[in-house]
Amino acid sequence: xxEGETLTEAIVEMIRRSSCSIPRDVQEAIAQAAERxxxxxxxxxxxxxxxxxxxxxxxxxxxxxxxxGALLFYVRCGREYSQRAIRAAIVAAVRAATQRSYLRPNAxxxxxxxxxxxxxxxxxxxxxxxETESAGLExxxxxxxxxxxxVSCQYALPDAALGAARDLEGVRRCVLDAVHKAQxxxxxxxxxxxxxxxxxxxxxxxxxxxxxxxxxxxxxxPQLAAxxxxxxxxxxxxxxxxxGCGGRTTVLGVKAGVAARVPAxxxxxxxxxxxxxxxxxxxxxxxxEVAYHD
Amino acid sequence: xxxxxxxxxxxxxxxxxxxDRVAISGVIVTARDAAHHYLTHSDGREISGTLRDGVIYxxxxxxxxxxxxxxxxxxxPTTSMREEVYEADIIARYGVRGIIGKGGMxxxxxxxxxxxxxxxxxxxxxxxxxxxxxxxxxxxVYKLEEFGEPEAMWVVEVEKFPVTVGMDTxxxxxxxxxxxxxxxxxxxxxxxxxx
Numbered sequence: 008x009x010e011g012e013t014l015t016e017a018i019v020e021m022i023r024r025s026s027c028s029i030p031r032d033v034q035e036a037i038a039q040a041a042e043r044x045x046x047x048x049x050x051x052x053x054x055x056x057x058x059x060x061x062x063x064x065x066x067x068x069x070x071x072x073x074x075x076g077a078l079l080f081y082v083r084c085g086r087e088y089s090q091r092a093i094r095a096a097i098v099a100a101v102r103a104a105t106q107r108s109y110l111r112p113n114a115x116x117x118x119x120x121x122x123x124x125x126x127x128x129x130x131x132x133x134x135x136x137x138e139t140e141s142a143g144l145e146x147x148x149x150x151x152x153x154x155x156x157x158v159s160c161q162y163a164l165p166d167a168a169l170g171a172a173r174d175l176e177g178v179r180r181c182v183l184d185a186v187h188k189a190q191x192x193x194x195x196x197x198x199x200x201x202x203x204x205x206x207x208x209x210x211x212x213x214x215x216x217x218x219x220x221x222x223x224x225x226x227x228x229p230q231l232a233a234x235x236x237x238x239x240x241x242x243x244x245x246x247x248x249x250x251g252c253g254g255r256t257t258v259l260g261v262k263a264g265v266a267a268r269v270p271a272x273x274x275x276x277x278x279x280x281x282x283x284x285x286x287x288x289x290x291x292x293x294x295x296e297v298a299y300h301d
Numbered sequence: 302x303x304x305x306x307x308x309x310x311x312x313x314x315x316x317x318x319x320x321d322r323v324a325i326s327g328v329i330v331t332a333r334d335a336a337h338h339y340l341t342h343s344d345g346r347e348i349s350g351t352l353r354d355g356v357i358y359x360x361x362x363x364x365x366x367x368x369x370x371x372x373x374x375x376x377x378p379t380t381s382m383r384e385e386v387y388e389a390d391i392i393a394r395y396g397v398r399g400i401i402g403k404g405g406m407x408x409x410x411x412x413x414x415x416x417x418x419x420x421x422x423x424x425x426x427x428x429x430x431x432x433x434x435x436x437x438x439x440x441x442v443y444k445l446e447e448f449g450e451p452e453a454m455w456v457v458e459v460e461k462f463p464v465t466v467g468m469d470t471x472x473x474x475x476x477x478x479x480x481x482x483x484x485x486x487x488x489x490x491x492x493x494x495x496x
Contacts, residue, residue, distance in 0.1 A: 049320070049465060053425050056463075063430045064375075072427040073363045073375040073451075108365040108374045112450050120335075122449030154380045154404075154426065170491065180491060187487040190480055192380050192404035194426035241490050245483040250426055251404060252467070253479050283427040 008087055009144055009291040010096075017289055017297045018100035018146065019107075022078075025148045025287035026070045026109045029061045030301035032222040033198070033259065033284050037061075040196060040256040050254025057249075057282060068109075072283045075110040076150035078132040079215065085142035093144075094134055101126045113153075135212075143292045149218060150285040151278075155197065158189035161210060164273040173273040175234055178203055178263070179241075181275040186242050186258065191251015194281035198222070198260045199238070202276035205266030210276035217262035218280050226263060235261045249282075304461075308354035309398040311418040317466050319473040323422065324461040328440060329356040329401070333379055335452040337387040339444065345395065347443050351456055352395040356422075359384060359402035361451025362433070371439040373457065375429035378403040381421070389413035405467050405476030414470055421468035423475070435462040 009017060029037075041054035064071040080097055082090075102125045104110045114128035115121065126132065139145075162181040164173045169184055171177035182201060189197070202213030226232040238261040248254025259282060268274065290298045305313065307327025317323065330351055332340065339345070345352070362376035381388075381402030388406060391397060392413040399419060400406070403426040414420060424432060441456040448454075468474040 056425055056428055056431060060425075060428045060431045063434070067430060069430050069433070070363050070375040071429060073361060073377050073429040073433075074379065075363065108363055111361065111363045111375075115449070122451070124449070157380065176494060183487055183490050187483055190404065190476065190483070191426070192382060194403070244490070245486050247479060247483050250423060251479055252423060252465070252475055253482075281427060 008293070009297065010092060014093070014096040015099045015103070017291070018096055019103050021146065021148060021287050021289040021299055022100060022104040023068065023107075023109045024299055025150060025285045026075050026104070027064050027068050028285070028287070028301065029071055029283060030221075030286055033282070034058065034061060036222050036259040037282060040259065044254055044256060048254060049252055050248045050256060053249040053252070054256065070109060070111070071285065072152060072281075073111055074152040074154065075113060076152040076285070077113070077156065078110070078126065079149040079151060080132055080134045081147040081149070081219070082134060083137045083139050083145040085139055085144070087142055088144055090136060097132055097134060098127055101132050143290070145288060145290050147219060147286060147288040149215070151215070152194070152281050152283065155193035155279045155281040158193040159211075159214075159279045160185050160188070160277055161207065162275040164275060175230060178275050179234060179238060182238050182261070182277060183241065185277045185279070186247070187245060189279055190247055191249070193279040194283065195247055195251055196249055196256045196259045196282050198280040198282075198284050199242070199258055199262070200278035200280060201261065201263040202274070202278070203263060203265045204268035205274060205276070206269070206272065207274060209266050210274040211278065213264050213266040214276040214278035217264050218278060218284060219286060220262050222260040224262070231263045231265070235263055307356060309356070310354070311398070314398050314418050314420055315470045317420050317469055318471065319466050319469050319475050321466040323464050323466060325356065325399070325401075325422070325464060326460050326462070328456060328458050329358050329462070331358045331360045331362065331453075331455040331457070333359055333361050333452055334383055335448040336444065336454045337384045337391065340391050340395070341387045348454055348456070349395055352397050354396060354398050356399035356401060357391070357397055359400070362455060363429070364450055364455075371442065373433040373436040373439065376433040376436060377427050377429035378424040380404045381406050385410060392417050392419045401462075401464055405474060411468050411472065411474050414468055415472050418470055420466055420470060422464035423467035424464050432462065435459050
């Protein structure tokens, strides 16, 4: 079982890998998008610069983006693990990773305005738990930057102004509106997580969970899969482009998921993720070496 | 690529047009939310000389300190629109010639750019390592204790810092143009109901 110092160091290594790299599926999507842009256009130049930045970040072990984001940890573990012990290791790892400049000090106490300096504070880092049948530990980190969090939003349907009723067509209209409103401010091209239903809190949680899916993953629900594909095509005709300066690439992916709602509510929650989607997973199976994957 | 050496003259700034690719060299100052609030509500005495004919960079960097020397590790732009309430006043009061950021700014800033001779430069959001490599040294830092690392005012010397003119002194803004074009497209898509 992974514990104590060894666990902390393994988490620090996962944070380093997460912060200093971009998952392969996202890199491939950026590379393909660069090929689709008009030759020598600003959009193509920008997308190629992003790839160069990713290469350099990996080579130098430096954060891909200076906004190393809110740290969202998703833990899945067997019953042999203690949640308190894992949380303590996560907190220690976050402090160490900040010390080593893999993370920017990003936790500001809202009343005093003081930055804690080590990424810890009330409510952060955020950790979600799931107990698994089998033994072992799996921790996924998602780093979500503030610029794209600011353009994330939530709609309560029906929305008369948008002509959005309580159905998937209504959801489509919300997403078109949200991505248009975001323009380049969320660091387009974005990856759009859509949470349909839930309450105000679980709607957003559902939307953020979609960002953990690989870009080539399609919803198992055929209606949602069709909505994801349609929105991907439609959003890219908005021509907002990389950084909102025009071009054929406005989004790199659209992923939708659901949470049951109470009859009175129908929320559509949109988690806009910047192109710099940073996620990484640590896996510790009994009797095996610790492994990492994006 | 147009080379721009700081401090910049008003004439050099007024020659720039939306879409121009520019490489900036010289001393710039990072400022984001806390710094803009501070510059608006004080005389910014420690920094006013550097800001005159200078450039503000909307950025909260990742920094490292080795043997007492600060180094920029990752330093891409932050969203500029948050400073819209302050920027026009700061351009007027401090004689700033350029703003570097991402996402563009609004009408008030655009009007100030035209009136006082200032441009808005678009840096690529998330281009943190490439841009940090253009930072040759940290000259000084102000308000580090009070504001924290991301919000402090970092005075840095940059070399060939790559940007594109997003808003010029002639009243043009690439962001306004893209916004209105994409709004028209959004409305077309909304008019088209379920397939």
